[in-house]
Amino acid sequence: MKENPDVSPTKPPRRTGVERVVSVLLPTLYGPFQAVGYLDHDRGVEQVALVHGHIDSDQVLVRLHSECLTGDAFSSQHCECGGQLAAALHAVVAEGSGVVVYLRGHEGRGIGLLAKLRAMALQAEGLDTVEANVALGLPVDARDYAVAAGILRDLSVQSVRLMSNNPAKGEALVRHGIQIAEMVPLLVPPCEDSITYLRTKRERMGHHLPHLDATAHLS
Numbered sequence: 001m002k003e004n005p006d007v008s009p010t011k012p013p014r015r016t017g018v019e020r021v022v023s024v025l026l027p028t029l030y031g032p033f034q035a036v037g038y039l040d041h042d043r044g045v046e047q048v049a050l051v052h053g054h055i056d057s058d059q060v061l062v063r064l065h066s067e068c069l070t071g072d073a074f075s076s077q078h079c080e081c082g083g084q085l086a087a088a089l090h091a092v093v094a095e096g097s098g099v100v101v102y103l104r105g106h107e108g109r110g111i112g113l114l115a116k117l118r119a120m121a122l123q124a125e126g127l128d129t130v131e132a133n134v135a136l137g138l139p140v141d142a143r144d145y146a147v148a149a150g151i152l153r154d155l156s157v158q159s160v161r162l163m164s165n166n167p168a169k170g171e172a173l174v175r176h177g178i179q180i181a182e183m184v185p186l187l188v189p190p191c192e193d194s195i196t197y198l199r200t201k202r203e204r205m206g207h208h209l210p211h212l213d214a215t216a217h218l219s
Contacts, residue, residue: 015041018150027052030086031093036155040147045105049151050089053097053169059181061098062160063088064148064169066106069113078120079197083188088163091186099155101148109133110142128200140205147167149176163206187211 018038026035033050040047049200065088071081092098108116111133119132133140162170163186170180190198190212201207
């Protein structure tokens with residue numbers, strides 16, 4: 001029997017959202033975590049949540065950490081990302097439970113690694129981090145937190161104590177259905193190489209960084 005050329009085979013519907021793929025014990029310098037791996041079907045990006053201890057549904061200590069190769073892996077002093085990641089992992093273990101969601105695809109506030117390096121080159125010429133992105137024709141902050149909310153829902157988390165200095169991050173989670181019980185400051189001591197970047201985040205992006213008031217001696 002010949003196939004009817006006018007009838008195309010039915011394709012399975014495209015999957016959306018996040019799918020839990022694997023969970024495995026991950027010993028770290030800070031303590032043991034369960035590494036829960038996810039696939040973000042909307043973007044084709046692999047994601048991971050590090051879960052320590054038994055987490056409840058409410059008021060869970062959580063860090064949403066944007067991927068930063070230069071800070072997290074290379075200990076760049078240009079930003080505070082590496083220090084914040086270490087502090088968050090330490091805080092979760094000290095608390096006895098919590099979650100660090102490591103958000104891949106957030107490099108350079110969502111513009112990507114090469115664009116971030118290009119922006120850093122412009123900053124070395126005198127532009128601040130906001131001006132550099134704009135000069136490149138890129139958004140100041142292109143991050144989306146839908147996948148983070150999806151991961152938290154999969155972990156049965158309904159409300160969080162969010163370790164962040166960025167009010168916009170908390171507002172984004174609320175828009176995606178995760179309630180904010182508390183914003184927990186995550187302040188890393190600045191250095192000469194990071195102070196201009198941090199002051200720009202406070203003055204132009206609304207980050208809550210009160211510890212910078214004591215850094216007038218840094219240029």
